[in-house]
Amino acid sequence: MIDYRVDCFSEAPMLRKAYLNTTHAFKDPESDLQGRVPSLKFSLPFHQIEDFTASFGSNAVYQDFIEALPLNLRVLNCLGHYIPPIPLPVPITLSKLVEVSFSLEDNGATLHTLFEYLTAPSLSTLSIIGSHPVPSDSLTRNLSMMIQRSKCSLESLILDCADTRLSAFTNILCLSSNITKLDIPHLDTERLRFLILDVNSPNPILPKLRRLWIRNCGRSILPGSFELEILDAVTFMEMLNSRTTARDYDYGVNKGKFAVLEEVHLFGYDDVKLHSDLKLTEPPEDENQAIMDDLAAKFESTLDKKWSQFLHSDTGHATDFVNIKLHMELDRELREMENLDLEKYDTRVLVVGALQ
Secondary structure, rough: EEEEEEEOOOOOOOOOOEEEOOOOOOOOOOOOOOOOOOOEEEEEOOOOOOOEEEEEEEOHHHHHHHHHHHOOEEEEEEEEOOOOOOOOOOOOOOOOOEEEEEEOOOOOOOOHHHHHHEEEEOOOOOOOOOOOOOOOOHHHHHHHHHHHOOOOOOEEEEEOOOOOOOOHHHHHHHHHHHHHHEEEEOOOOOHHHHHOOOOOOOOOOOOOOOEEEOOOOOOOOOOOEEEOOOHHHHHHHHHHHHHHHHHHHHHHHHHHOOOOOEEEEEOOOOHHHHHHHHHHOOOOOHHHHHHHHHHHHHHHHHHHHHHHHOOOOOOOOOOHHHHHHHHHHEEEEEEHHHOOOOOOOOOHHOOOOOOO
């Protein structure tokens, strides 16, 4: 079987960034008697590359790149069908590597071998995305060991193929206190409770978290058959409330310690059931608050439509100043405002915004 080679860039001393796309290099390639298909190989100075992105149909590019051991590598992005095991199972230290991203149409069981041997102390962004279920226990455990070994400080973590039930998964989160963006599969009740932010803990979990994605990929019940997971709405809301009120503790020794959760995205859940379950966690409507809302709307109308015209001669009429009936009406409505028992209601609805 023929291997096609591109070597016109084999000597490029200034090359630092490479983007290779071999996904459609061969149209319906035919295999030989041994089942092999044609491959396309690039002769590049891989050892000096700092930013490498590859979208490939065969694994030759990835293997050649890893074998070259590019010590100055900062960014590694790979999109493909299959990631082979690293060719030489020896420790690899990439001290400048800050971003790693794998987007795989078929997450092979061998991806974990890279993280089994990799040390990356500068790694801050890690993304592993696959569209098919994987034997993710080895991957999750090796990722945990890699982060612990590297002592890196992750800020963004996307793992849609991790097994969140493993202790290795929670260990990843415990080792990554600077994460601001987290994109993970479904969390059961125990893992949701684990994510509740305890501001009194000496080691709170993910205190900097601002954006959270939770994806329901379903669980296998029979070969080729899946059913959707069910989110524990009560525990989810406890976690959400703990992270949206974190700003209340942003003072003194805790100044700057906690971030407020700004975005939450839930994907793949039964929308009707999810909405119904979340609705049940809401407190019953406060009758006094409903009264306060009506009063606030009435006060706003009085001040905007009556008092504004009365006080500003350019928008009102001179006859209003001698209109006894209007005077009595305004006096009655202002006294109603004055007599409002502010301790009885939540008066935040009365706060004036965009005052000109």
